[in-house]
């Protein structure tokens with residue numbers, strides 16, 4: 023096993039220059055969700071050149087792909103993201119995620135040849151805005167896999183991720199316009215209904231679990247100060263640690279809006295977003311393997327995140343279907359925040375490149391652990407089944 027691990031490390035080092043170049047090329051050509059045409063083309067071309075069979079446009083998503091090598095069990099997927107953020111470019115470092123996945127996939131070929139199993143690099147577009155993996159999960163992209171892994175760049179090294187279930191809510195109030203000074207009694211104020219809703223949600227927030235989140239913005243607050251606003255609109259996101267609590271909170275949030283509608287006389291319309299992110303279930307056996315492998319490369323890796331920074335990710339939906347991990351690899355100092363211009367810079371830096379190569383090595387070494395130890399694969403499955411009982 024140690025020999026195999028040394029060989030996957032050598033393989034990634036042999037591809038070091040090409041992987042870094044690929045990452046920088048994607049970084050300097052940022053593409054938004056579902057428009058990652060060039061990134062998907064470059065990644066799949068590189069995989070094909072290195073012996074993978076590639077299916078492009080899977081799940082009826084033109085920039086999604088599945089690259090596979092080898093046959094049979096265990097079927098180990100490494101997921102790639104490659105979408106950028108509006109204006110900020112690769113400020114979430116998805117250029118590193120995708121090249122890391124490609125590097126780990128290519129390095130795993132030799133061990134799959136030797137010990138059996140199959141390695142899949144699955145290209146999952148539009149993580150940032152549309153939750154591409156949620157759609158792909160519904161369309162069966164993650165069926166028949168034994169596990170799925172993906173490494174995300176961050177400012178610290180950790181083997182597990184805390185991500186909340188979440189859903190977006192669009193709200194509108196319809197009132198009645200009137201002259202705000204001459205005949206206010208004739209109007210129904212849709213903006214006041216929205217402001218009352220905010221007040222009710224602020225009150226509610228005191229009495230919800232500390233890990234839950236409710237936040238929103240007003241997207242329409244009226245036309246002019248001398249007209250009673252006949253229309254108001256807002257977008258909210260509700261997040262919770264599990265689906266049951268998310269459902270409960272969703273109802274309580276709607277109650278805030280219906281209460282404001284009753285009080286103001288404005289008519290309420292609302293629509294929950296189609297994409298619902300599931301909470302992330304970390305497979306601890308996979309996380310431990312990844313941690314050990316990353317530490318053997320000289321990095322200090324925590325098993326659990328120390329901070330209370332909760333976001334949501336479409337990887338959560340994958341983790342409901344197959345044993346999954348989404349560790350973080352440090353590419354910038356702690357004070358740099360993700361989704362900032364500084365993080366975009368880090369994603370093209372020397373530290374970014376080092377993070378990409380270390381993460382690819384640790385992923386490929388984890389593949390070695392899995393294909394050489396059928397017992398570990400059984401344990402990974404057992405933990406997953408227990409969690410879902």
Ligand SMILES: [Zn+2]
Pocket residue numbers: 114150361
């Ligand atoms: Zn992001």
Ligand SMILES: [Zn+2]
Pocket residue numbers: 114115116149174
């Ligand atoms: Zn991201």
